[in-house]
Amino acid sequence: MSVRLGLIVAVALQTIALIAIVGVKQWTLATGTPVLLETQPVDPRSxxxxxxxxxxxxxxRLDAGLPGMPGVFKPGETLYVTLREDAxxxxxxxVHSARPEPQPGAVVIKGEIRYDARGVKAVEMRYGIEEYFVPEGEGREIERPRRDGKVSILVAVDRFGNAGIKAVLIDGVTRYEEKLF
Structure with missing residues (x-):
């Protein structure tokens, strides 16, 4: 009986963990504030x-002169970046070391320092939205318009600063959209 109970508990824990992983991402996409980001794709295939x-x-790439930017950076350190719409x-x-209260008309996104580019007075950040999977054979369609600067990404940012890609826009038209389930 104890082996069977142990197996049931193990399966239940794995199921709960999987639901939590998917649930957090879906929560961010469903409840997050939509933020349009300018981007340039880099590599279309793996x-x-x-x-x-x-x-x-x-x-x-954050300017080291942004208000609130800490003087010392460590790769892997979490920073919170306040974004405002500039149509x-x-x-x-x-930039903040701890999550600030969001101000009206602003969104706070959580990121991790990749490295300190002090030589160019900037800090490289990662937000967990740097990769997007597309249907097989369609990666080049996003890569091609990048030269004209026509690709933008609609990101959802939740109240904790977590971000998820909601849609890929090419020439202002939604080309790929994340569906809830």
Whole structure:
């Protein structure tokens, strides 16, 4: 009986963990504030994972002179970046070591320092929205318009600063959209 109970508990824990992983992402997409980010895709293909696009955003490289920017940086350290809409895209306006209360008309996104680029007075950040998988054979469609700067990403940012990609827009038209379940 104890072996069977142990197996049931193990399966239940794995199921709960899987539901939690999917649930957190779906919660962010369903309840997050929509933020439009300017981007340039970098790489359209992985032999092991199929078509996907590596995305680079203007907010990945933060000016070291932004208000609230700490003087010392450590790779892996979490920072919170306040974004404000500067039509049509959202831009960073301040940086915080701890999550601040969001101000009206602003969104706070959580990121991790990749490295300190002090030589160019900037900090490289990662927000967990730098890769997007697309149907097989369609990665080049996103890669192609990047040269004209026509690709933008609609991101949902929840109240905790977590971000998830809601849609990929090409020339302002939604090309790929994340569905809830």
């Amino acid at each position: 032999l092991f994972r199929g078509d996907y696009v590596i995305l680079r955003y203007a907010i990945n 049509p895209f959202w831009k960073p306006v301040s």
